[in-house]
Each structure stands twice: as C-alpha cells, then as structure tokens.
Amino acid sequence: MNKPPKKKSPASILAALEKREREIGVSRRALREKERTLATLMSNLDGMVYRCRNDEQWTMEFVSDGCFGLTGYRPQELLDNKLISFEELEHPEDRARVRQEIESAIKEKRRFFVEYRIQCRDGEIKWVWERGVGIYGRRGSVVTIEGFIENVTERKLSTQALQQAERSFRSIFENATEGIFQTTPDGRYLNVNPALARIYGHATPAELIGAIGDIQHQVYTDPIRRHEFMRLMREAGNVANFVSEIRRKDGHRIWISENARAVLDEAGNLLFFEGTVEDVTQNKIDQEKLEHLANHDPVTSLPNRLLMNDRLRQMMLNGQRTKSIVAVALVDLDHFKLINDTFGHNRGDQLLQTMAHRMLACVRETDTVVRLGGDEFVLLLSGAGRGEGMSQVVQRVLQAISRPSQIEGRELAVSCSVGVSIFPRDGRDVQTLLRNADTAMYKAKEYGRNNFQFYSPEMNTVIAERLEMQTSLRTAVENEQFELFYQPKIDLVSGRIAGMEALLRVKDKEGGLSLPDRFIQMAEETGLIVRIGEWVMREACRFNRSLLDQGFAPMRVAINLSARQLTRYDLVRVVKQTLKEANLPAECLELELTESMVMTEPENVILILGQLQALGIELSIDDFGTGYSSLSYLKRFPVTSLKIDQSFVRELDQQHSDHQNAAAITKAIISIGHSLDMKVIAEGVETEEQMSFLVKNGCDAMQGYLFSQPLPGAEFISLLQRETKGDGKFALLQQLCATLRDKAAPELVVDASNA
Ligand code: C2E
Ligand code: MG
Ligand code: MG
Numbered sequence: 002m003n004k005p006p007k008k009k010s011p012a013s014i015l016a017a018l019e020k021r022e023r024e025i026g027v028s029r030r031a032l033r034e035k036e037r038t039l040a041t042l043m044s045n046l047d048g049m050v051y052r053c054r055n056d057e058q059w060t061m062e063f064v065s066d067g068c069f070g071l072t073g074y075r076p077q078e079l080l081d082n083k084l085i086s087f088e089e090l091e092h093p094e095d096r097a098r099v100r101q102e103i104e105s106a107i108k109e110k111r112r113f114f115v116e117y118r119i120q121c122r123d124g125e126i127k128w129v130w131e132r133g134v135g136i137y138g139r140r141g142s143v144v145t146i147e148g149f150i151e152n153v154t155e156r157k158l159s160t161q162a163l164q165q166a167e168r169s170f171r172s173i174f175e176n177a178t179e180g181i182f183q184t185t186p187d188g189r190y191l192n193v194n195p196a197l198a199r200i201y202g203h204a205t206p207a208e209l210i211g212a213i214g215d216i217q218h219q220v221y222t223d224p225i226r227r228h229e230f231m232r233l234m235r236e237a238g239n240v241a242n243f244v245s246e247i248r249r250k251d252g253h254r255i256w257i258s259e260n261a262r263a264v265l266d267e268a269g270n271l272l273f274f275e276g277t278v279e280d281v282t283q284n285k286i287d288q289e290k291l292e293h294l295a296n297h298d299p300v301t302s303l304p305n306r307l308l309m310n311d312r313l314r315q316m317m318l319n320g321q322r323t324k325s326i327v328a329v330a331l332v333d334l335d336h337f338k339l340i341n342d343t344f345g346h347n348r349g350d351q352l353l354q355t356m357a358h359r360m361l362a363c364v365r366e367t368d369t370v371v372r373l374g375g376d377e378f379v380l381l382l383s384g385a386g387r388g389e390g391m392s393q394v395v396q397r398v399l400q401a402i403s404r405p406s407q408i409e410g411r412e413l414a415v416s417c418s419v420g421v422s423i424f425p426r427d428g429r430d431v432q433t434l435l436r437n438a439d440t441a442m443y444k445a446k447e448y449g450r451n452n453f454q455f456y457s458p459e460m461n462t463v464i465a466e467r468l469e470m471q472t473s474l475r476t477a478v479e480n481e482q483f484e485l486f487y488q489p490k491i492d493l494v495s496g497r498i499a500g501m502e503a504l505l506r507v508k509d510k511e512g513g514l515s516l517p518d519r520f521i522q523m524a525e526e527t528g529l530i531v532r533i534g535e536w537v538m539r540e541a542c543r544f545n546r547s548l549l550d551q552g553f554a555p556m557r558v559a560i561n562l563s564a565r566q567l568t569r570y571d572l573v574r575v576v577k578q579t580l581k582e583a584n585l586p587a588e589c590l591e592l593e594l595t596e597s598m599v600m601t602e603p604e605n606v607i608l609i610l611g612q613l614q615a616l617g618i619e620l621s622i623d624d625f626g627t628g629y630s631s632l633s634y635l636k637r638f639p640v641t642s643l644k645i646d647q648s649f650v651r652e653l654d655q656q657h658s659d660h661q662n663a664a665a666i667t668k669a670i671i672s673i674g675h676s677l678d679m680k681v682i683a684e685g686v687e688t689e690e691q692m693s694f695l696v697k698n699g700c701d702a703m704q705g706y707l708f709s710q711p712l713p714g715a716e717f718i719s720l721l722q723r724e725t726k727g728d729g730k731f732a733l734l735q736q737l738c739a740t741l742r743d744k745a746a747p748e749l750v751v752d753a754s755n756a
Contacts, residue, residue: 048151073122202249337376496735587617596628647685
C-alpha cells in the first residue's frame with residue numbers, strides 16, 4: 002500500500018521555489034554569457050556562420066554578422082531568404098556542383114567541404130570555402146544544415162598564380178630545345194626534360210632516367226670527363242660551357258656543352274646538380290672545318306705552311322730526344338707554270354692533286370707532306386742514320402711524280418726537282434732548314450731538273466752567284482755588253498743558206514761570252530728581257546740591212562722572243578719602228594715564239610700575231626714538240642713554220658735507245674706542219690744520219706752544228722761569201738740534199754768545221 006505523500010510546508014515550498022529560481026537565474030546568466038561569447042566569436046570570424054532548413058530554398062534560420070563582410074548583404078536580408086537566398090549568390094557555373102556536394106554529403110551523413118565562387122552585392126566575385134554538416138532529428142531525418150563559409154579568394158588567387166607559374170615553367174621545361182636535368186652526385190638522373198631525352202637518343206624522359214644509373218660510364222665516352230665535372234663543381238659550384246663527347250642510346254657519339262650548378266640545402270649540404278645540355282656537334286664539326294681550312298691547302302687538302310711549321314718543330318723536339326734526324330725535302334714541280342698556263346688552272350689543280358696523292362703514297366704515316374703553295378711541296382721525314390733512308394724516299398717521290406699522267410686525254414710527263422736539308426746537321430730551326438732545302442733545290446734545277454740534291458754549305462755560294470749574276474746582267478744592259486751570233490738555216494731542197502737565227506751572247510768583264518741559257522731566265526724574271534729584246538731586234542735588223550747593203554741576196558733573220566715581249570708590251574709598235582729605223586723590209590724579219598708563249602692566252606696572241614703578220618714579217622714556232630700545243634689553235638695562228646725541237650732531232654740517231662719514238666714524232670711534226678701549210682725546220686742537226694732522215698722525210702730546212710755553229714757577224718759574212726763563191730763544201734751539200742731526196746744517198750760527208 003502506498004503511503005500518502007508527506008505534506009510540505011508553504012515556507013519550504015517557497016524556499017525551494019526561490020532556490021529553483023536562483024538556479025535558473027544562474028543558468029540563464031551562464032547561457033546568456035555563452036551566447037554572448039558565441040556571438041562575439043562569430044562576429045569576429047572572417048566568414049559567415051549559418052543554419053538553414055533542409056528545404057528547396059535552404060531557407061536561412063540563422064546568419065552570423067560575418068555575412069555582411071563576406072557578401073555585402075546584412076544578415077537580416079538573408080534570414081528567411083527575405084531579400085535573396087544564399088544559393089542565388091553562388092556563381093551560376095558552380096551552383097549545381099555545390100548543391101550536389103551538399104546533398105550527397107547529407108545523404109551519406111558526412112561533413113561536406115566545397116569551394117566555389119559567389120557574387121557579392123557590389124558584383125565582386127569571391128572564392129569561398131564552405132564546410133558544414135546536417136543536423137539530424139530523432140528519427141534520423143535532417144532537420145537543419147549548419148555550416149561556415151569563409152572567404153578564400155586571396156589564397157585561391159595565389160595558388161592559381163602559383164599553378165600558373167608552375168605551368169609556364171613546366172612548359173619551358175617540356176618544350177625547351179636545350180636539355181635540362183637534375184642529377185644526383187652519385188650519377189643518376191632525378192629529372193630530365195624531353196629535349197635531353199631526345200639529345201641522348203631516348204624516347205622519353207622516363208626511359209632515360211630508367212636506363213642510366215651511372216652517368217660517368219654510360220654517358221661520357223671518356224669517363225675522366227665526369228671527374229672533371231665533379232672537380233669543377235667542388236671547386237666553383239658550377240660548370241660553364243663544359244664540352245664533352247657523349248654516347249647516345251644508339252651508340253652514336255655526339256658533342257655536348259653543359260652549364261650546371263650545384264644545389265645546396267640551407268646547411269650547405271649538396272642536394273643535387275641541375276643544368277642544361279646543348280648538342281654542339283655541328284659547331285664542333287664547323288670548328289674543325291675552320292681549323293682544317295686554316296691549316297690545310299684547299300686544293301690538295303695537304304697541311305699548309307702554318308701546320309708545317311708546327312709539325313717540323315714537333316719533329317725536331319722529338320729528334321732531339323731520340324737522337325734521330327729529320328729531313329726537310331723541298332719538292333718543286335718542273336715547268337708547272339707552263340702546264341697551268343696551257344691547260345688552265347682547273348687542270349693545273351687536278352695535276353697538283355694527283356701529285357699530292359703520289360707523294361703521300363711514298364711516305365710513311367709519321368711523315369708529313371705539305372703544300373707550300375704554287376708548285377712547291379715539302380716532305381718532312383723522320384728517321385735514323387745520316388739520311389740514307391731519306392734519299393730512298395726522295396728517289397721514290399721522283400719516280401712517282403714522273404709517271405705519266407693524263408690531262409684532257411693527253412699524256413703528260415711532269416718531273417720535279419728536290420732539295421733536301423737535314424736536322425740537326427743543316428739547321429736547327431724551321432727557317433734555316435727551309436732556306437737550305439731551297440738552295441739544294443735550286444742546285445737540282447741547275448743540274449737539269451728531275452733530280453734531288455742534299456744541301457751542302459758550299460751551295461750557299463750558288464745563291465751568291467745568282468745575286469752576282471743579276472748585278473752583272475744589269476750592268477751588261479746598261480753598257481750594252483751584248484753580241485749577236487748568227488746561225489745559218491739550210492734549205493734542204495736547194496742545200497743553200499736560206500736564213501739565219503740571231504742568238505744572244507753576253508760579254509763578261511774578262512771578255513768571255515756567256516750563253517743565253519744562263520741569263521735569259523734571269524732576264525725574264527727581272528724584266529730586263531724587254532730592254533735586251535729591243536736591243537736584239539735593233540741589232541739583228543741592222544746586221545741584216547748591212548748584208549743587203551753588201552749585196553747579198555735578201556734573207557730573213559730570225560730573232561727569239563720572250564713571253565713578256567709578246568703579251569705585256571706593245572710589240573707591234575716596236576717592230577714597226579725598228580724595221581723603219583733599220584730600213585729593213587718586213588719580209589727580212591722573222592720572230593720565233595715558243596708553244597707555251599702562244600698557248601698561254603691564245604685568243605689574245607692570235608690578235609697580236611695577226612697584226613705582226615699584217616706588217617709582213619714571218620712567224621715561227623720554236624722548240625716545237627716540247628710544249629702542249631692545241632692543234633685547233635695552231636691552225637688559227639698565222640705562223641709560217643715549225644721548228645722541231647733539238648731533243649727529238651738528237652735522238653734520231655740509230656744508236657739512241659729511243660730513236661724509234663723520236664723518228665715517229667719527227668715524222669708526225671713534219672706532216673702536221675705540212676698539212677697546216679707550214680714549213681718545217683729541224684734544229685740541232687749534228688749528224689749526217691739525222692740530216693738524211695730529215696731530208697728523206699720531207700723536212701724543209703735544218704739548222705745545227707753539222708753545218709755551222711752560231712757565228713759572230715763577221716764570220717757569218719765570210720760564210721756567205723764562200724757560198725756565193727761556190728765553195729766546194731756548199732756544192733757537196735747541195736748534191737747531198739738532191740741525192741738524199743732521191744733516196745739514193747751517196748757517201749758524202751759534210752765537214753762542218755770547214756764550212
Ligand atoms: P733556241 O732558239 O732553240 O736556239 C737554238 C739553240 O741551240 C742555240 O743555243 C744554239 O746555239 C743551239 N744549237 C744550234 N745548233 C745546235 C746543235 O747542232 N747542237 C746543239 N746541241 N745545240 C745547237 P743558245 O744560243 O745557247 O740559245 C739557247 C736558247 O736561248 C735559244 O734556244 C733561245 O730560246 C734563247 N735565246 C737565245 N737568244 C735569245 C734572244 O735574243 N732572246 C730571247 N728571248 N731568247 C734567246
Ligand atoms: Mg730559236
Ligand atoms: Mg729551239
């Protein structure tokens with residue numbers, strides 16, 4: 002049974018009520034205090050706290066003061082969505098996404114986070130970050146949503162800027178034409194760009210990074226380069242234009258240039274290296290080409306003088322160390338100028354190339370063949386002993402050079418003259434060795450070319466002699482210390498003197514005479530030939546006039562011309578003038594030209610010769626067969642006779658090993674001459690056998706010791722007088738010609754000494 006409740010006294014009830022009231026007051030105060038704190042907190046938040054219903058419009062039930070700062074709307078204006086709903090502030094492009102995120106979070110009962118843009122009252126677009134949560138009722142359905150929206154525009158913009166920067170750096174990295182890398186000190190790749198992968202022959206950066214774990218041995222062809230790289234990094238912290246050869250994936254070697262630096266952490270510890278790589282293979286090739294150009298001759302690709310100086314110095318140093326010798330052989334092609342002038346520079350260059358190859362084939366790999374320029378080459382040979390081995394090499398070169406070569410389908414025989422000086426015997430520096438080799442080479446030329454000479458100190462006197470000769474030639478010109486000798490030309494039909502050739506002699510101090518071979522070349526080199534030539538023409542014309550005056554039948558005097566007289570000088574005017582002064586008919590003068598002279602500038606020469614012919618003088622080609630005439634030009638030259646060179650005539654004798662060749666050439670010249678309507682004369686006829694051959698083969702005239710040597714003017718006159726008188730020797734000669742022509746040669750001897 003239940004006990005009836007104990008009755009409480011009104012006072013105690015009052016007291017209890019008062020107590021209760023006090024308690025409530027305390028908790029209300031506490032609540033108010035809490036609310037105030039909350040309100041302070043919320044209004045200080047840089048953002049807006051909200052609570053809304055989970056209805057269609059997300060009607061706002063609470064909006065904190067932060068709303069104003071964030072959106073420009075007052076909380077009351079958003080409360081109950083009075084003026085505008087928060088969703089309407091959301092950027093139209095973001096709205097659907099925001100809704101979807103919040104709804105799915107609420108459905109899944111999780112917190113939501115969403116970033117999007119809002120448009121503020123003043124139109125400004127801000128980035129906000131909203132996070133919130135659904136508040137669920139007892140039955141588990143969502144009652145409200147509470148959340149916080151904060152302004153993250155600044156952060157967002159700076160991240161965007163950062164991303165933008167990152168994107169553009171990435172693009173530079175990805176699209177650079179230079180390779181970019183980060184590598185570890187132990188030689189692996191951390192990061193490379195596509196360009197580096199491409200330069201190293203890999204398909205992708207990843208492939209490169211995966212394939213190379215040891216830069217030193219897998220990349221550099223010379224692993225020492227990596228040591229050098231590391232050393233520079235240690236010492237300077239960077240490398241600049243560090244050029245090395247590397248191996249690509251396919252094994253190909255290329256040249257790269259690296260610029261890199263060491264990247265350190267704050268404590269100064271090395272983290273990695275980073276830098277760029279450029280493929281400089283083409284530069285390297287270009288540079289090598291340039292260097293090659295500077296050090297080599299463009300025509301033959303042989304080393305030039307510059308490189309020679311260098312190599313010779315090296316070889317001398319080496320020679321000193323190993324007690325061996327070095328030979329400097331100066332090789333000069335004989336008469337190369339003639340070939341160049343006749344065939345043109347292209348063919349001349351071709352010939353130089355051929356000769357260069359031949360010389361290279363004669364020497365060892367350690368030797369050097371240099372082209373000094375023009376037709377001059379130098380061989381640098383190293384060896385032991387006193388040069389015996391060298392002379393074998395030089396001998397081989399002489400043989401190789403003189404092998405016939407083809408130019409424009411024609412066979413050409415070139416020879417060379419070689420002078421050799423030896424280090425250390427003949428000199429201890431480049432200059433001296435070259436000078437002495439040059440001296441020896443001149444000696445070789447003097448010995449008739451196509452030979453070689455070792456330098457000897459006495460040779461220096463040769464140089465001195467040349468200088469002396471130059472001086473004396475000049476004085477000879479000043480003082481007209483000249484004399485003309487005349488050699489008769491014999492008509493092989495009539496056996497009579499048909500003309501004469503004037504040959505120059507120089508009188509020396511002692512009253513002796515020197516032959517033109519010794520001074521004509523020098524006169525040409527020095528230009529003195531022009532004055533000498535004028536003197537010769539004057540004197541020859543004067544002499545011939547005097548013969549006319551003495552009543553001799555008119556005959557021609559032939560004078561020899563030099564190239565310089567023909568083309569670089571107003572020859573036509575001088576000839577005209579001289580004939581006039583001497584009062585000599587033009588028919589009494591003949592000019593002898595050589596093949597090389599007329600073939601040098603044929604078109605120009607044809608003009609000049611035409612003018613000379615128009616004056617009425619005769620023109621002939623001397624030493625025919627030694628140069629390189631073009632038959633088509635020959636036809637166009639107004640030339641009236643060819644003189645077969647004495648080298649062929651000399652070899653016509655049976656005793657001569659080459660007589661068959663000489664005979665064939667002589668016959669050919671006679672027939673060419675005749676077919677071009679020219680007379681053919683043989684020079685240097687010394688034997689009856691030669692004469693007999695010439696007569697039998699229809700040669701028109703001859704000149705030579707067989708009948709007479711060149712004679713001083715007075716002696717020539719007495720020879721003419723003897724002929725006029727019908728001297729026996731002349732009668733014999735005439736008879737001989739007649740019978741030979743009938744191919745029944747009697748045993749007649751023409752004694753030249755008596756003639
Ligand atoms: P060249 O015009 O061919 O003259 C012929 C040379 O052969 C002459 O030599 C002559 O003495 C020589 N000779 C003649 N008959 C015989 C012989 O039977 N046997 C041999 N072995 N030789 C013979 P030289 O007088 O010493 O003249 C040499 C060259 O010098 C000439 O060759 C000519 O090219 C040149 N020369 C001579 N005088 C002059 C001149 O006044 N002006 C120019 N520019 N050159 C000249
Ligand atoms: Mg002559
Ligand atoms: Mg001649």
